[in-house]
Amino acid sequence: NFMLTQPHSVSESPGKTVTISCTGSSGSIASNYVQWYQQRPGSAPTTVIYEDNQRPSGVPDRFSGSIDSSSNSASLTISGLKTEDEADYYCQSYDSSNHGVFGGGTKLTVL
Amino acid sequence: EVQLVESGGGLVKPGGSLRLSCAASGFTFSSYSMNWVRQAPGKGLEWVSSISSSSSYIYYADSVKGRFTISRDNAKNSLYLQMNSLRAEDTAVYYCARDLTGLYWFDPWGQGTLVTVSS
Numbered sequence: 360n361f362m363l364t365q366p367h368s369v370s371e372s373p374g375k376t377v378t379i380s381c382t383g384s385s386g387s388i389a390s391n392y393v394q395w396y397q398q399r400p401g402s403a404p405t406t407v408i409y410e411d412n413q414r415p416s417g418v419p420d421r422f423s424g425s426i427d428s429s430s431n432s433a434s435l436t437i438s439g440l441k442t443e444d445e446a447d448y449y450c451q452s453y454d455s456s457n458h459g460v461f462g463g464g465t466k467l468t469v470l
Numbered sequence: 471e472v473q474l475v476e477s478g479g480g481l482v483k484p485g486g487s488l489r490l491s492c493a494a495s496g497f498t499f500s501s502y503s504m505n506w507v508r509q510a511p512g513k514g515l516e517w518v519s520s521i522s523s524s525s526s527y528i529y530y531a532d533s534v535k536g537r538f539t540i541s542r543d544n545a546k547n548s549l550y551l552q553m554n555s556l557r558a559e560d561t562a563v564y565y566c567a568r569d570l571t572g573l574y575w576f577d578p579w580g581q582g583t584l585v586t587v588s589s
Contacts, residue, residue, distance in 0.1 A: 394575050396515075403565055403579040404515065410575065449515050453574040457529045459505065459517030 361385055361454035363462035370468035373440050379465045381450030382432040389426050391452045393433040398447045398464075407448070408435060437467075445469045472496040472578055474566050479583030486556050486587070492549040492566030492580055500524075500544035503569035505576060506551050508562035508585075516562075519551065520569065534560075556587045 362384040371377040381393065393411050396404035406415050408424035411433065421438045437444055450462040478490040492504070506518040519530045519540040528540055539552040549566050563584050567576035 392573050392575065396576075398515075403581055404576075405579070406575070406577045409577070410571075410573075415577070447514075451515075451517075451574070451576070457520070457527070458531060459507070459520065459574050459576075461507075461515040461517060464514040 361452075361460055363388075363450050363452065363460055365448075365450060365462040365465045367463070368466040368468065370470060371440055373442060373469055375440050376436060376438040377440060377467065379435045379437075379448055379450075379467070380432050381434065381462045382430065383452075386455070387428065388431045388433055388452070389428050391454075393424070393426065394451045395422075395424055395433075395435045396449045396451065398449065400446075404449065440469050442469050472568075474568065474578060474580035476564060476566055476580045476583040479564065479585045481586045481588065482556055483589050484557060484587055487552070487554045488556065488585060490551040490553065490564055490566075490583060490585070492551075494547045494549065494568070497568070499542075499547040503527075503572060504542060504549045505567045505569055505574075506540060506549075507565045507567055507576065507579070508560075509565070509582075510559075510562040513562075518564070520574075521549070553585070556585075558587050561585060561587045 364382045395408035398404040407422045412424040449464045473495045475493045503522045505520045521540045537555045541550045563582040565579045565582045567579045570577045
């Protein structure tokens, strides 16, 4: 089964840049689009990146996404960190059986 | 405004049943695939099931296949999840989410409804 693996947690200081990785277990992560969701405590997830590297309207350009086929991974990069960016982040795609797949989530701490 | 509102959650005993509903508004419901995603307390997101716009294609996570049934009523702009033979491990907040592109981009999500399976 296709799985996505994320680091459990990352931390960085305000104003800095952080990158969260999402590694595919098999096949090519580039085969299907990857989305990234932000989830704050007590709230539903919202999209910060869709289709690998696209930003929905309203999401600041501090958020960017990329795919690295050589490492079979996707990445979410947040630059100019703000305290409001502190949240859980999930990568997501789907597999060859048309099953949705989520990474385990990464808790971002901005301190 | 695009909106999804779940309802039907609650406390149920192991082995029991529950039916969740998701009311959609602000968009042409019949044009989109829809999904259920759940989140156990303190845990990550888990995709549960998807249904295509005309109900022709339905998929389930292995963890719920044979116990849960997804359905929709396009005339009522509503999505449903019938959950049978519930287990403690089904305890979670259940979200409905629109598939915006047909390629599993979930946007938006509802606020979620909590299902607790406990004796």
